[in-house]
Amino acid sequence: MGRKDAAGIHGSPVDQYRKQIGKQDYKKAKKSLKSTKAAHDLKKSSTPVKDTVLIVLTGLCAVVGLYFILYWYLNKEAVLDDV
Template sequence: MGKKDASSDKQPVDQYRKQIGKQDYKKTKPALRATRLKAEAKRSAPGIRDIILVIVAILVFLLVVYAFFYLNLSTELDLDVDMD
């Protein structure tokens, strides 16, 4: 009895999968190929978000280096002025 109940639970899922499969077969092969290539390109291409994060990281690094040198040079100049 348990086997009958278990098999009836899977039946709607199998019907749904078959229905999806039939819809895929209705598409032409070039359309399926184009869809597959588009999905692969989307997975392999770096996203805009990744590019923006790299650019922001570089700008922050340059800002920190600039601030470090600015603060070091400005304190040295102040000391030179006070000594005169």
């Protein structure tokens, strides 16, 4: 029973030191991994060229849609005037 008390409850100081270093390294690695993953997701999800093309295509679709609606409306009036 004397040996348990001499060894200490938490282990030797060297073991405690190693545990502390391990915890610090784990925290650093975790932060590094998070930042790398966030940078990769940001790069993957949004590119300036892709966003620009998407905005131009959306605007073009809106103009073409408006053109067809006006063409249909004006063509309908022209057909009614001819009858």
